[in-house]
Amino acid sequence: MNPISAILPEDAPFSPEQREWLNGYLTGLLAPFAGGAEQAPTGIPITIAWGSQTGTSEGLAKKFAKAATKAGLQPSIVDLGEFDPASLTTLEHLIIITSTYGDGEAPDNAQNFHNFLHSDAAPKLENLNYAVLSLGDSSYPDFCQCGIDFDLALQKLGAKPIVARVDLDVEYDDDYASWTSSLLGELSSVEVASDDDDEDTGYNKKNPFTAEVLQLENLNAEESARSTTHVEISLKDSGLTYEAGDALGVYPINDSQLVDDLIDALGFDASEEIDGKPLSQLLSEDYEIRNITLPLAKAWAEASASESLSALTTADDRAALSDYLWGREIIDLVKEHPISFASAADFLAMLKPLAARLYSIASSPKAHEDEVHLTVGVVKYDSLGRERKGVCSTYFSERTDKAQPRVFVHSNKAFRPPADPTVPxxxxxxxxxxxxxxxxxxxxxxxxxxxxxxxxxxxxxxxxxxxxxxxxxxxxxxxxxxxxxxxxxxxxxxxxxxxxxxxxxxxxxxxxxxxxxxxxxxxxxxxxxxxxxxxxxxxxxxxxxxxxxxxxxxxxxxxxxxxxxxxxx
Incomplete structure (x- = not known):
């Protein structure tokens, strides 16, 4: 029988070290109810601290705590905004799970901790063992920068990494599972099976709901240089619920003209089937074919043996690379730095999966039953003699007649109207x-x-x-x-x-x-x-x-x- 492990509520009025000690103490008290005192856990206490702007890191922290409990450890979870940096000298095992926000910045709740680690007040931490899981989007130049900062700062202060830092991209399930397995393997002798937890029930990111678009309206006047689409989507029969402040995840499809042009430029056969799907369908529905990420640029430089691209991707100053990439898409790499691919599958192996786009929800469920509304700025511009289009914004404004959007709700508990209806x-x-x-x-x-x-x-x-x-x-x-x-x-x-x-x-x-x-x-x-x-x-x-x-x-x-x-x- 597995031992019972207690995790105090996050809002319990205790410091991280007090909560850590109490979790262990209460776990010991509960052990007899799990089949005898001899089954009290012998695993070490660990503190899991999260930095999150939209809730993803917080969710992973809770998921990891469940896995740690099953492995016989004694986890406690703490919001980095409520974490007392002075307790660092009393902890032995610290797990940090954080996103990166804005231009490589720490999330709001992690800013003070970030500042402390990089200040003269930060103490030596030779007795601290730590691990960092960093979340980000490789489409941005400062990919996972906050997690990188934490990792380097802790090492500089003398702390010892339990496992190497892992940087998670948008589609992170496999990498998260590998990091969890490696970390728990270092901390516990108990093997824990992979756990997809309760996210596998109902419609969610892994299983999006195919919705119906009820209405599209351009909110700008015809003479405006801008175009903003008001989108109304039906959630009827989906079981999906949301609150004001949440976001809607949308899986778009790529522009068919760009797909055709890319296939022509590469010299592939659009009808060639790979894993049971025609190449044209794969490029339309499954892969990112616009943005050039830094990892892709580096891989392309190596595969194309382009000296100019290699110089840009290896330079310490990324300004020149950013200038080069602005207004360019993958089709420009294909034309400017050609690669002779042995097969279409080899080209696909270099691409990222087509990620969902998150949009702040523009409606209250109390005002629009079974509906969700979005406010989408349409991205269209000319660059290098070619019209460029935002994948999801033009999906709504131009292509929703070709496929119904696949959607899911992304909860953002940190962004809600005041709970007290009387405050300004x-x-x-x-x-x-x-x-x-x-x-x-x-x-x-x-x-x-x-x-x-x-x-x-x-x-x-x-x-x-x-x-x-x-x-x-x-x-x-x-x-x-x-x-x-x-x-x-x-x-x-x-x-x-x-x-x-x-x-x-x-x-x-x-x-x-x-x-x-x-x-x-x-x-x-x-x-x-x-x-x-x-x-x-x-x-x-x-x-x-x-x-x-x-x-x-x-x-x-x-x-x-x-x-x-x-x-x-």
Missing amino acids: MIMVGPGTGIAPFRAFLEEREATQATGKNWLFFGNPHVAQDFLYQDQLQQLQKDGYLHQLSTAFSRDQEEKIYVQDKMIEHGADLYQWLSEGGHFYVCGDASRMAKDVDKALHQVIETHGKMSAEEAAEYVNMLKADKRYGRDVY
């Missing part, structure tokens, strides 16, 4: 960043919440790009949108952005925060979200009469109290 809510969502805040406002209207709501929205032109204008103005009339601050950047000579509006209304914004208000931002991570964060610090410093250090501590307090939510990409 401040939302900053320019462009398609308005999506979750439409959901938040619908949620507050459906529940007749009495808390004040303030939306900052921006786009280029009021006459062409005021997304959901009619609905927002109706919410104002109905008393559910108490303040709407807009920044239409190109309607005047001097450009105005949402962060400028925050500073303009700084006194009121700080008053709302002082009343317990929650602050949210959604949209571009590389520029907008950073500018908004800087403006937030400035508002607090100015109107709270604080020093820069005190304002930073105030913002950290907002994050610790779960009152500062970010859904940025």
Whole structure:
């Protein structure tokens, strides 16, 4: 009979080391109920700390804790935002599972821990054994950078890796299973069978629901330079449920013209079957055929024996490679650095699986039963004499008549409207960043919440790009949108952005925060979200009469109290 192992709730009022000790103590007390005191676990206690922006790392931390318990270990789980760095000197085994966010940054809840490890206050950690599992997307240049930073910092402080760090890409199931097996093999003598846990029931990422598109509408005026598609999808009979703040995962299909052009450029036969599917279908439905990731660029440089591409991929300064890759797709590699493939299967082996795209849900389930709405910015531009198209955005705007979207719900517990319906809510969502805040406002209207709501929205032109204008103005009339601050950047000579509006209304914004208000931002991570964060610090410093250090501590307090939510990409 397996021993019983206790895991205290994450919100239990104990420090990580106290929770670790209590988990072991309680496990010992429970042992007689598992068939006798002689079956008390002898496994070591481990602390599993997670850094997550959208919940994926948190989910993997809980999954790993289950596997560790089955292996006879004594795991405790802790949010890195609540982890006391001083306890590092008292721990013997630390497992870090973290994502990377924005431009190679730590998730919000892991920023303080990241700063501590790289500060002069970080102690020597010769007695600490650790492992790092890093999550990321190799389509981005700073792939898994936060996990890399943690790994290097811990080694520099003298900590010893139990197993080598593993960097997980978007499709990570096999690599996660291998890392789990290796790590548990080092920590325990108990063999644990592979466990797909409860994710295998119902529709999910591995088993998406084939949905029906109910409505598509361009939210921009015809003369606008932008195109934003409002998408309404039926979830009827799917059993899928979601909450305001969650995301919808969508598996798209690739543009058929790009598929045909790629096959022609490679000299393959579109009808050739590989694993029972024609090549054209595989490239349409199963593989990424646009973005050039760094691993692909390196592999292509080696296979093509291209000296120029090799120099770009091996240089310490990635700026030149980024400049080269901008506006280029895999078909450009095929033409500029040709490879003589022995077979189409060899070419496919170099590609990533076609990953789902996550979109912030733009509806409340309380307002739209059995439906989910999205706000999708259409990506189309010309580069190197060729029109380029975003895979999923043009799938909705141009190709949904060819296949029904396969979807699943991605929960984001860290991005929710305030649980207390009476507290103020401040939302900053320019462009398609308005999506979750439409959901938040619908949620507050459906529940007749009495808390004040303030939306900052921006786009280029009021006459062409005021997304959901009619609905927002109706919410104002109905008393559910108490303040709407807009920044239409190109309607005047001097450009105005949402962060400028925050500073303009700084006194009121700080008053709302002082009343317990929650602050949210959604949209571009590389520029907008950073500018908004800087403006937030400035508002607090100015109107709270604080020093820069005190304002930073105030913002950290907002994050610790779960009152500062970010859904940025």
